[in-house]
Amino acid sequence: MMQPEYDIVVFGATSFVGQILTRYLLEQYGTGGTLRWAIAGRNESKLEATRAELGNAAADLPVVVADAGNESSLRAMVQRTRVVVSTVGPYALYGEPLVRVCAQEGTDYCDLTGEVQWIRQMIARYEDDARASGAHIVHCCGFDSIPSDMGVHFLQQQAMAQIGSACPTVKMRVRAAKGEFSGGTVASLMNVAKEAASDPALRKELANPFSLCPSGFKSSRRQPNVKSAEFDPDFGAWTAPFVMAAINTRIVHRSNAIQDAVYGQEFAYDEAMLTGKGLKGRLQGMAMAAGIGGFLAASAIAPTRWALETFVVPKPGEGPSRQSQESGFYDLRFVGHASDGRVIRTKVTGDRDPGYGSTGKMLGEAAMCLAFDAGEDRPGGFWTPSSYLGQKLIDRLQDNAGLRFEVLENR
C-alpha cells in the first residue's frame, strides 16, 4: 500500500492549545526531518498567520484546509495522513464527523476531549468501523486523562513487579497545581453541565463510574467518590472534589476493563484534591466543594450561564499567557493498597500549567507514540492512553515532555 503523505496532521492548529502543540512539535521535531507533518483547520489565512507567528523554522510546514462540518474535506485530509491529532472542540459539538471518518479510513486519531457522554456515543457508533479498518482511536490525551491513566498504570506496574499482583484499591490526590482554564475548556465544561441539566438519563450516565467500560464488564465494588470536604487518613489531610475526576476515573476504569481486568474485577479508584491539615484544610475543602458546585449549577441555568460567559470566564480562543504556562506545574500523589496490606506510593509531576503548557506536550507525544511506537499488530478500536501506548508513552513523556513518574514508598 502507498504510504500517506504525512505521519501526523494537527487539526485545529489555530486553537489556543493547537498553537501550543504546533510550537512544541516544531521545536522538538522540526520540519523536513523524520516526522512528516502538517497543520490543518477550516480557515486557510488563519492557518497561514499561525504558521507565520512561528517564524522561519515553520516556513515549510504544509497547511491543509478542512472543515469539521464538511465530511468530504475531512475524508480528503484523513486519507493524507497516518495520524490525526485534533484540538477542535467542544468535541460534542464539532468532533463526530472526524472520528467517523478516521474509524472508516483506518487512520489513527487522538484528542483532548474530556466529554464522557460524547466518548460513549463515539464508542457505540464507530467501534465496529475502527475494528474493521484497523484505526486506533485514543481520546483524552491531555491533562485529562494522561497523568491519571498513566499514573495508575505506573503504580500497578510497580505493584506487579514488587508484590506480584495489582493493588485492588488506588487513589489519586492532587497535592499541588498551578494553572488557569482556557475558553475552550470552560466552553466544554459548561456544555456538559447544560446538557445534563435537561436530561436525567445523561445525569445517570455521568454518575456511573463504569460508563466507558464495555457493557459486559461487571463490578459490584462501590466506588469511593469525594463530594464534599472529607478527611483522608492516607494523607493525614483534608480533601475536596476534583473537577477532572468525572472523566479521569472513567478512563482508568476503561483501561482496566478492556485489558481483561488487569487491575482486578473489583478494582476501586477515586480522585480528589488535598486542601491541607487541621481546621484550615477543612475550611478550604468546604470552600472548594461549594465553589465547584456553584459553578456547575450556574452553568446549567440559561441566565447565569449567560452572565458567566459574558463577564467571568475566558472566551473560546483565550487562555493563560506564555509566562503563566511556564510558571505552572502539577504534583499528583497516588497511593495503592495491596491485598496483603502493603502500600505503594508514587507521584506524577509536570513542569508546565496542567491545562495548556503540559497538555500541548502530552498530546504531541501521544500523537508521536501513535505514529512511531505503538504496535501495529494491536487491533483497531477505541483504546485509552495506558492500554494502547503504555510504557512507550511514559518514556516519551519523561524524555521530552517534562513529566516525572516516581516511586515514593513501597512497604
Ligand SMILES: NC(=O)c1ccc[n+]([C@@H]2O[C@H](COP(=O)([O-])OP(=O)(O)OC[C@H]3O[C@@H](n4cnc5c(N)ncnc54)[C@H](OP(=O)(O)O)[C@@H]3O)[C@@H](O)[C@H]2O)c1
Ligand atoms: N483535556 C485537556 O486537558 C484539555 C486541555 C485544553 C483544552 N482541551 C479541549 O481542547 C479543545 C480546544 O480548546 P482550546 O481552548 O484550544 O479551543 P479554542 O481556542 O476555542 O479553539 C477551537 C478550535 O476549533 C476550531 N473550529 C471550530 N469550528 C470548526 C470547524 N467547523 N472546522 C474546523 N475547525 C473548527 C477553531 O478554528 P478557527 O480558529 O478557525 O475558529 C479553533 O481552532 C476544547 O474542547 C477543550 O475542552 C482539553
